[in-house]
Amino acid sequence: MSVKGINLSHTYALHSIFAFDALKDINFEINDGEFIGIIGHTGSGKSTFIQHLNRLLSPTAGHVLLDGVDINGDGIMMKDVVKKVGVVFQYPEYQLFEDTIYKDIAFGAKNMGYEDIEGIVKESMELVGLDFEYYKDKAPFNLSGGQKRRVAIAGVLAMKPSVLILDEPASGLDPIGREEIFENIKTLHKKKNLTTILVSHSMNDISNIADRIMVFNEGKLEMFDETKNVFNNIKMLGNIGLDIPESKKLLLLLKERGFDVDTDLYKEDDVINEVVRVLKKG
Amino acid sequence: MENMISIQNVSFKYRTGEGMEDVLALDNVSFDVKKGDFVGIIGHNGSGKSTIAKLLNAIYFPLSGDVLISGMNTKDEENIWKIRQKAGMIFQNPDNQMVATIVEEDVAFGPENLGVPHADLRGRVDEALNMVGMYEYKDKKPHELSGGQKQRIAIAGILAMEPECIILDEPTAMLDPKGRVEVLNTIKRLNKEKNTTVVLITHYMDEIVDCDNIFIMNNGKLEYDGKPKDVFKQVEFLRKLRLEPPFATRVSYEMNKSGINIKDDVLTIDELAEEICQLKV
Amino acid sequence: MLNDITIGQYYPTGSPIHKMDPRTKLMMTFLYVILLFFANNVYSFVFMFLLLSVAIKVSKVPLSYILRGIKTIVFIIMFTVVLNMFMTPGDNVLCQWGIFKLTTEGIYNAVKMAIRIVLLVCGTSLMTLVTSPISLTDGMENLMGKVPILKNYAHELAMMMSIALRFIPTLMEETNRIINAQKSRGADFESGNLIRRAKALIPVLVPLFLSAFQRAEDLALAMEARCYRGGENRTRLKELKYTYLDRYGYMISFFMIAGVVTLNVFGVYLL
Known part of the structure; x- marks a missing residue:
């Protein structure tokens, strides 16, 4: 089921001195x-x-569509x-x-x-x-x-x-x-x-x-x-x-130090494989 | 150096109800904590680590063996209040340990109970609040604070009793990452600046990587007593105890497994990155 | 609705009333409540109303905060008004259905009762808004300690009260959370007759009680760990001390008594 939001906003205690904008004009679409x-x-x-x-x-203000x-x-x-x-x-x-x-x-x-x-x-x-x-x-x-x-x-x-x-x-x-x-x-x-x-x-x-x-x-x-x-x-x-995940941080640290690692990776298993791959190649 | 805490051959059973067998929560456990040390007690839920906390604070009493705080046996009734003053305790749920409706009055609760003279109370409370960096919040109400802030107030409440040792029973389990960092930094600073002995009970291994000493509990038994470095590399041993070593250690373990020889006792990713650089040279 | 309960909601502004000793405020409120029931004519009520207005003004608490307390008891006021209107015996009957008679005395009584309740609620709300719960309980503890029968329970009662006040916001938040969770499971709190609605509350009340018990247990442990052992030998961070403000407070109290008595007696002639 897809979920969609159009200009979704929410203000708590609307029209009062305590009014507080908790959500401001949110648009999104989540696919099935x-x-x-x-x-x-x-x-x-x-x-x-x-x-x-x-x-x-x-x-x-705005709408949520299912x-x-x-x-x-x-x-x-x-x-x-x-x-x-x-x-x-x-x-x-x-x-x-x-x-x-x-x-x-x-x-x-x-x-x-x-x-x-x-x-x-x-x-x-x-x-x-x-x-x-x-x-x-x-x-x-x-x-x-x-x-x-x-x-x-x-x-x-x-x-x-x-x-x-x-x-x-x-x-x-x-x-x-x-x-x-x-x-x-x-x-x-x-x-x-x-x-x-x-x-x-x-x-x-x-x-x-x-x-x-x-x-x-x-x-x-x-x-x-x-x-x-x-x-x-x-x-x-x-x-x-x-923060970013530690796995990604590690790749960035290695990149900084001149390793040719693919910093797009972030899943723990992928990162470990990538480190092993680069080291074995070098 | 002198021992702050000494646990000697302690066993403890929980009564589970009539007709049912009592559960052995601690099985002949012995260890010491030196004055001024920062130690971690780790284990999964039901390993007995929280039972230890309650024994240290004279809330429970050992079935056999002795628990000594600064040389005082928790079994001697006349010591109880002195022990609780010397070894303060922080619990898991930040909400359920605040008594008063205003922060500074909550911090004062402990020393008030000790009968600290009125003239000294203000100074103690202010100092404790400053120590945890919450002085500006002294007039706030508990529900206006974040979880991490509440936990720091709880720590201030213990500090105001001027303890020699603080025992924290999973103080970060209910906090968000920001709150976790706040609390951990606070207790690390306490340990360094005031030389307060800290016993941190947790199930996160990465919280105790720089401890002086760690104790690993499993099924009521003490499985390990030593430096973090020496045990974190034993990934399989830890996993058997249902514990997860820090990310960096996991990576170096996997690397070794796939034939790359790298130091196996790295604890942080910075260390790991350095080690990997060494390999290249 | 849960957010409308103002009792126990301290509103600090640092006004002179806030700084008064809680004992003074308690005594004044006590006196105010008694005088409200003693007041019997328009002039006395106007006098009480003016006193309250001045107190609210001085306290700097927004009026909306004080009026919020009324919103929750609108039904009680209406019930009292209706009851008084039709059940007061009187000669000047305006209309009648069976045993229900609408009399001028009834209307007079009903209005009087309504004013009394409104003034009562506003006055007591004001007191809780200008007195921190802790100093309120301290004040009660102190005053109760002077009454021979209550003396032995003063500390325990005060402690219980202050803990209750401490946990009101926590439990309200929790109630909201549980209601949301059960609504998300399709629980319906709004439709059906009274019995059905009462039944619909079980999924909220059971978890709420369980959690309250858990909290109580945790708190007891935490208090013991912080060396709590009853009121004996306890010292206090904030000791109660009378100041010049309290002298004014007691002066105002005498003024209040004198005013109501005078207006009660002479109001008849003024009418």
């Missing part, structure tokens, strides 16, 4: 099946932005929107409330009025790598942090969205938990051809996974381009105070 990364500092407008994509907030249809248009219900755009917020384990994992995952599916709830729950659990029989009757509150998070993600998947938005899905997890979650998101994207939008502070995480990157700064969409090009715009990133 793309994997988009969103970067920016805390307070750059990232979370205001994603809340517009499933209508938790409505733009004070497959060409304005989600704030006449006759469109909130339910129609959240059905298509699933959002997994930061620390999503806080949204768990039922006494069994099954019931919690079924919550969204039931709200959407789906029929085969059990089938959907089962599929969602498999998608996040939780064994249905083993986990379905367990209480979500006794799980580890990473597992709770996967239950929460399954709860969103159970609504069968075409667009999946994840806000810092790995924050607070240990390195292994992080890796597992990202592996999971990657396979999900492949298997279901979900249009995926990932908000993350970690350049390393984003660089390994995103096709294109949106850079937010002070409510503006500073840049929206292929990952390679965004990381090549070091000056802009530096001005905003954002």
Whole structure:
């Protein structure tokens, strides 16, 4: 499903002395099946932005279109929107409330009025790598942090969205938990051809996974381009105070020292191969 | 040099409930931390590292063995408050350790509890706030601060108690990159300038590359006690313990694997770039 | 709606009222509330209204902040007004349906009640806006410590209050976050009858409680780690001290009592 924004703006506390422009005239188009990364500092407008994509907030000016249809248009219900755009917020384990994992995952599916709830729950659990029989009757509150998070993600998947938005899905997890979650998101994207939008502070995480990157700064969409090009715009990133991935930094350091490396690369495996290639050649 | 902390053959069990077997969280762990050192304790979730933090602060008591802070045993009840004053503790969630509604009053909370005379309180609070670079924020409310700033206030709150040692239990786990850097720089400066002993418990290896000493925990056991350099290069050993070595170390490891001989104990990319240059010559 | 609760929202401006000792402000507010219920005619109310207006002016707190408190209790005011209007017995009946009579006395009572509540809420809101929660609880602790029965609980109660105040913004933010998350899962808080709506709150309340318990546990641990062991032998960064401002405060208090008593008594003749 494609997501498009036209002159999207949002002002909090409009018409008051506290008025604050959180989003300023944002235009973008995300294609069906793309994997988009969103970067920016805390307070750059990232979370205001994603809340517009499933209508938790409505733009004070401009439009958000899903497959060409304005989600704030006449006759469109909130339910129609959240059905298509699933959002997994930061620390999503806080949204768990039922006494069994099954019931919690079924919550969204039931709200959407789906029929085969059990089938959907089962599929969602498999998608996040939780064994249905083993986990379905367990209480979500006794799980580890990473597992709770996967239950929460399954709860969103159970609504069968075409667009999946994840806000810092790995924050607070240990390195292994992080890796597992990202592996999971990657396979999900492949298997279901979900249009995926990932908000993350970690350049390393984003660089390994995103096709294109949106850079937010002070409510503006500073840049929206292929990952390679965004990381090549070091000056802009530096001005905003954002870092580039360590892998890319290494290539730049080597280039500086006269090595003939391809500095367009940024994925960890590619970078290692490149370093090895250049050294073996020389 | 004198030991700030000494953990001697400590075991600890969590009670999980009636009829269930208790979980052995620490299994005969021993190590020392010298005065003025900056040490890291690392391990994945459930490795026992947070249990150690709570033992050091006399929140838990060892099932067997002894925990000594500045020579005081945590088992002696009359030492408890002295120990907590000497070895201050910072927790993971920056929100859940602020008591007061105004920053400076929160910083004063510890010394107030110690009964520090009113005349000295102001000086202590101001000094602590300056030390963490948050003096201008003294009249702010907690919810007006970023996560990193809250954590620095929490550190100031401990500093105002004039401790000899600070124990930080995953202080950066909930922070953004900017907050992480703020907090890490603050504690590094404390260690250097005030010679405060620092125990940093974390699951990020790159936070402890320049520690004096590190302790690796796994399943309640101490797996490693030594310099970071000597262990970070053991990539397979670390991965077995579910730990991820820093990027530079990973690269040099992969390079060695594909037949390029390079120093295997590099910790930063600058170091790595230098080493690669050496190869070319 | 959650952002409209002004209680516990300190608004610092550095005015003389802000600098007054919290004990003075508490005593004055206490007196003000009592006098509000004692006031019985137009003149007394106008007098109270003027006092409040001056206090608001001096405090430099924007009026909109004070009025926000009213917005949340509009229903209570309306309910009281309606109840008073139709349930007050009186001779001057304007119209009547069954047991409900609209009388001039009723209207008079209703207006009086409405003014009383509005003045009450504005006055107490003002106090919380000009007194930092910490000094408010300090003041209460101090005043309660002087009352024999309350003495033993003074510190604990004050500590509980100050912690509650500290966590109000945190929990409000958290509530918003949970509501957003559940809305994104298709939860519907707006439609259906009362029972359905109450049920719809479960997905918000359960996580909120769980997280509040977690926070309480963490906080208890953090307080213990910072050597908290009750109120004994504690010193204070900010000790309460009466200044010349408080002398004015108590002078104004006497003026307030004298004014209301006089106007209550002589107001009858003025009418």
